Amino acid sequence: MMAGPRSLPPVLATLLRFGTVGVVVAAIYALGFALLAGAGLASAPASTIAYLAAIVVQFLGHRHFTFRSGGALGRTAGRFLAVNGLGLGLSTALVLVLRDLIGLDALTTGLAVSLALAAMNWVILQHWVFRR
Structure with a gap:
C-alpha cells in the first residue's frame, strides 16, 4: 500500500x-x-x-x-493598523536611504522595500497581532 x-x-x-x-x-x-x-x-x-x-x-x-486567529477583533485590528503604520514609516525610510542616498533604481528599491515589509509583517503579525 x-x-x-x-x-x-x-x-x-x-x-x-x-x-x-x-x-x-x-x-x-x-x-x-x-x-x-x-x-x-x-x-x-x-x-x-x-x-x-x-x-x-x-x-x-x-x-x-x-x-x-480567534483573538478579539478590536485588539487584533488595532494591532494590525499599528503594524501598517510602522510599515509605512519603514518603507518611507528605506526608500529615502536606498533610492535617494544610495542611488538604487526604482525597481530594485521597490523590491527591497517589499521584501523588508514582508519579513517584518511575517514576524510581527504571527507573534503579536494574530498570536494564539
Whole structure:
C-alpha cells in the first residue's frame, strides 16, 4: 500500500498561506490603482482607495486564512493598523536611504522595500497581532 502525501510542517503551511494572501493583496492594490487612475482619478486618491481596499483584504485574509486567529477583533485590528503604520514609516525610510542616498533604481528599491515589509509583517503579525 502506498503512503499518502505528507502534510507540510505547520510553519511552512502558514508561510505558504501568508504568501498567498500577500499576492492577492498586491494584485488588489495594483489592479485597483490601475483601474481608478485609468478612469481619471488623480494618483494620490486612486492609491489611497486601492490601499484601503487591499488592507481590508489583508487583515481578513491573515486573520481567517493565514493565522486562523480567534483573538478579539478590536485588539487584533488595532494591532494590525499599528503594524501598517510602522510599515509605512519603514518603507518611507528605506526608500529615502536606498533610492535617494544610495542611488538604487526604482525597481530594485521597490523590491527591497517589499521584501523588508514582508519579513517584518511575517514576524510581527504571527507573534503579536494574530498570536494564539
